[in-house]
Each structure stands twice: as structure tokens, then as C-alpha cells.
Amino acid sequence: MELKLDPWGAVQIDDYSKLFDEFGISSFEEIMPEIRDPHRYMRRHIIFGHRNYRSVVDAMNQKRPFGVMSGFMPSGRVHFGHMMVMNEIIWHQQKGADAFVAIANMEAHAVRKVSWQRCRDLGINEYILSLIALGFQPSGHIYFQSENFKMRDLAFELSSAANFSEVSAIYGFSGETSIGHMASVMAQSADILHPQLEEYGGPKPVVIPVGSDQDAHIRLTRDLAYRMRKFLVEDREEYISIRGKAAGPELMKAAADSLRKAGYRNIKEYEEHIDVLDAGGREEVAEVIRRMEVGQGELGFLAPASIYHRFMVGLTGGKMSSSRPESHIALTEDPREAGKKIMRAITGGKQSLAEQKRDGGEPEKCSVYEFLVFHLSDDDRELAELYEECRSGRQMCGTCKKMVSERVVQFLTEHQQAREAARERLGEFGIKE
Ligand code: TRP
Numbered sequence: 001m002e003l004k005l006d007p008w009g010a011v012q013i014d015d016y017s018k019l020f021d022e023f024g025i026s027s028f029e030e031i032m033p034e035i036r037d038p039h040r041y042m043r044r045h046i047i048f049g050h051r052n053y054r055s056v057v058d059a060m061n062q063k064r065p066f067g068v069m070s071g072f073m074p075s076g077r078v079h080f081g082h083m084m085v086m087n088e089i090i091w092h093q094q095k096g097a098d099a100f101v102a103i104a105n106m107e108a109h110a111v112r113k114v115s116w117q118r119c120r121d122l123g124i125n126e127y128i129l130s131l132i133a134l135g136f137q138p139s140g141h142i143y144f145q146s147e148n149f150k151m152r153d154l155a156f157e158l159s160s161a162a163n164f165s166e167v168s169a170i171y172g173f174s175g176e177t178s179i180g181h182m183a184s185v186m187a188q189s190a191d192i193l194h195p196q197l198e199e200y201g202g203p204k205p206v207v208i209p210v211g212s213d214q215d216a217h218i219r220l221t222r223d224l225a226y227r228m229r230k231f232l233v234e235d236r237e238e239y240i241s242i243r244g245k246a247a248g249p250e251l252m253k254a255a256a257d258s259l260r261k262a263g264y265r266n267i268k269e270y271e272e273h274i275d276v277l278d279a280g281g282r283e284e285v286a287e288v289i290r291r292m293e294v295g296q297g298e299l300g301f302l303a304p305a306s307i308y309h310r311f312m313v314g315l316t317g318g319k320m321s322s323s324r325p326e327s328h329i330a331l332t333e334d335p336r337e338a339g340k341k342i343m344r345a346i347t348g349g350k351q352s353l354a355e356q357k358r359d360g361g362e363p364e365k366c367s368v369y370e371f372l373v374f375h376l377s378d379d380d381r382e383l384a385e386l387y388e389e390c391r392s393g394r395q396m397c398g399t400c401k402k403m404v405s406e407r408v409v410q411f412l413t414e415h416q417q418a419r420e421a422a423r424e425r426l427g428e429f430g431i432k433e
């Protein structure tokens with residue numbers, strides 16, 4: 001009798017599966033069984049895809065070091081979309097990740113022409129206060145890009161390995177694009193990779209939670225991580241091959257020595273590659289080589305992992321846009337105004353009450369329902385019930401909107417109190433107001 005519909009998977013009809021086939025993003029579903037008490041974004045398929053996230057899940061489950069990193073451009077107000085990234089960062093931090101948050105003031109300054117002073121103001125008073133209010137802990141690192149010289153040195157290093165045409169193919173650069181804009185792209189890659197520098201414990205799996213619009217950037221950065229490597233370790237079935245893709249004779253010798261020290265005996269050395277015939281598997285050899293690289297002062301980066309979340313449709317139906325205040329709710333806006341936006345939002349209801357009673361509503365097209373799924377309900381059962389009630393025509397939009405509107409008001413009121421408390425604690429995070 002009942003159609004088995006997914007009470008959260010269907011909120012958006014956009015074809016995210018295209019991202020899987022065209023760009024090689026893996027489906028999140030496949031990795032879910034390995035994640036212990038997954039975040040509600042994971043349970044509800046809001047996080048729908050990943051690259052290489054298994055490296056992070058394994059580290060998490062085996063209590064090995066791992067990290068989480070993301071960034072915010074201080075160019076406008078902090079809203080519910082940013083909150084998703086913040087919650088993902090905090091969830092990983094609670095699971096043991098070394099957590100990094102960039103306030104991308106170099107990017108905002110170079111790309112959006114925001115003054116340094118305003119970047120600082122927005123960085124603290126919009127993003128950082130909300131991040132702390134949501135539960136970010138001082139064991140993590142919050143930094144302004146312009147003040148992080150380890151990151152900036154790395155950005156320079158990475159920019160020496162990236163050329164103009166490949167980067168412009170991704171970002172649509174032209175002859176008019178400023179060099180600062182290009183530099184800020186390299187800063188973002190360095191943001192992502194710098195948690196693997198020696199001062200933070202060296203190479204480790206690091207996940208970058210982002211919206212799927214940032215995937216091109218992730219791909220570039222994964223490639224840059226690889227280009228920083230001096231060796232390539234490949235499984236050739238009969239043996240493991242170690243190719244010195246950018247290694248001189250000294251590094252080649254160090255590689256062979258490290259393999260012997262690790263206990264391998266059947267090693268064949270050539271000028272530009274080494275074959276190990278008595279290895280158990282590629283992974284363990286790759287790890288020996290990586291450690292040797294780091295020991296020789298090289299970077300030895302692992303490719304960063306990423307997870308991708310869907311976007312909300314937004315209260316007015318189209319895409320959420322910071323230039324249209326009606327389409328989204330800022331975490332810093334007047335709670336009562338926010339409540340009114342919900343009352344005016346587009347729903348999946350019918351033209352008339354009679355029609356809705358007869359045919360039911362469409363929660364999958366409803367921006368109010370979407371708000372509950374993404375942000376305002378922790379209770380999967382409650383949502384499944386509302387979904388049924390709506391579809392069967394027992395739930396009317398007026399009462400429903402009122403309920404969600406009240407929750408928005410309450411949420412924002414509490415969040416804004418927590419932000420004021422966070423202001424007192426900025427010093428603990430190394431932020432001077
Ligand atoms: N470019 C991102 C944005 O436009 C912000 C950003 C800077 C970022 N550094 C990052 C995101 C590192 C992820 C990881 O919002």
C-alpha cells in the first residue's frame with residue numbers, strides 16, 4: 001500500500017549522480033556501514049559523495065592521526081549553508097581529528113576586493129563566533145590566511161608545480177585575471193595540504209568537507225599533493241615497483257636503504273626505479289617510502305580526502321544567494337525576521353486546502369520541510385512521520401510553517417546567545433579582537 005519513499009533523499013531532484021559518473025566522485029552510501037554513529041547529514045544522504053574518505057574512516061576507526069580542514073571566505077554574512085560545513089568540521093574534531101579552519105581573507109581581498117579590515121571584522125564577527133558557538137574546540141586551529149606563513153610558504157611551493165593553462169582551465173582565468181587571484185587559488189590548495197606539514201605531525205589523512213561546487217579545486221589539490229611526491233609506488237602483481245619520478249641518486253639510495261631496513265631482502269635496484277619482489281602488498285611499501293621521503297626533508301603528502309554535501313534549494317525556490325536576503329537565513333539575523341521568512345517560504349503545498357486534503361502535499365519540493373531535514377530536527381522518526389502526514393494530506397502548510405518558524409526563532413535565539421558567550425573566549429583560540 002505504501003510507496004517506499006526516502007524521506008530525505010528526495011528533497012532535491014537535481015541530478016547529483018552525474019557527479020559520480022562524470023567526475024569520479026564516489027557514492028557516500030558505500031562507505032556508510034564503516035562509520036560509527038554517523039552524523040545526521042550522513043544518515044539523511046545530505047552528504048552524498050566523497051573522494052578517498054575511506055583513508056579517513058580507517059584512521060578514525062583505528063585511532064590513528066587524521067585531520068579535517070575547510071575554509072570560509074569572509075565576504076558576507078554567515079548562514080545555514082556555512083553552518084553545515086562548520087558542523088562537519090566539529091563532528092570530525094569530536095571523533096579525534098586535528099581540525100583546521102581557514103578564514104580566507106587573501107581570497108576575499110584578491111577576488112572580491114574586500115578590505116583587510118573588513119575581512120577581519122567579518123571573519124571574527126560572522127564566521128569565527130558561530131564556529132565556536134557550534135562547539136569548535138580550542139585544540140583545533142583557526143587562522144587568517146594572511147597570517148599563516150607556513151601555509152603561504154607551501155602555497156609558493158605548490159605554485160611552482162602548477163601552470164597557467166591547467167589552472168585557468170579550471171577557474172576560467174584570462175589575461176585580465178589578477179596575479180593575486182591566482183595566488184589565492186594556490187593558497188586554498190596550501191590550506192588543504194598544510195595540516196600534513198611536519199609541525200602538525202607530518203602526512204596523514206585529512207578530509208575537506210565542502211559543497212560539490214568546490215570539487216574542481218579538490219581535484220587540483222589532490223594532483224598537486226601527488227606532484228610533491230618524489231616516488232611513485234605501483235603494484236605490478238609479481239613485484240612492487242618504486243619509481244623515482246623526481247628523485248636524484250641520493251634519494252634513490254635512501255629509498256633502497258629504507259627498504260632493506262624495513263626487512264625486504266629481494267630488492268632489485270636500477271637507475272630510476274627499484275623493484276621489491278618479496279613485499280606483502282603495495283600499501284606497506286608505499287608507507288616505508290613515504291616515511292623515508294619525510295625523513296629526507298620532503299613533503300610526502302597523502303592525497304586529501306573530501307566529502308560533498310547537497311545544497312538547500314532555498315526559501316524562494318531557486319538557489320540560495322547571499323544577494324537575495326529572502327532566499328536564505330543568516331545565523332546573525334533577527335530571529336523574528338527569520339521566522340517570518342519561513343512563513344513566506346515556498347512549500348510543496350497545493351493551491352487550495354481541499355486539493356491538499358485530497359491529493360496530499362509534496363515534501364520533496366518543500367523548502368520548509370527541507371529546513372527541518374537539514375537543520376532543525378534531530379529525530380529521524382519525527383521526520384518520517386511528517387513526511388507521511390504531508391503526503392497523505394493530513395498535514396496542512398499553515399500549521400507546519402508555524403511549527404518550523406518557531407523552531408527557527410528558538411534556534412537562532414539560542415545560537416546568538418552562544419555567539420556572545422563565544423566572544424569572551426576568542427583568546428583561547430588565539431584570536432585577538
Ligand atoms: N574558496 C572557498 C570559498 O569560496 C574558501 C576556502 C579557502 C576553502 N580555503 C579553503 C574551502 C580550503 C575549503 C578548503 O568558500
Ligand code: SF4
Pocket residue numbers: 347348349361362363366367368369390391395396397398400401
Ligand atoms: Fe511542506 Fe509542511 Fe506544507 Fe507539507 S505540509 S508541503 S511539509 S509546509
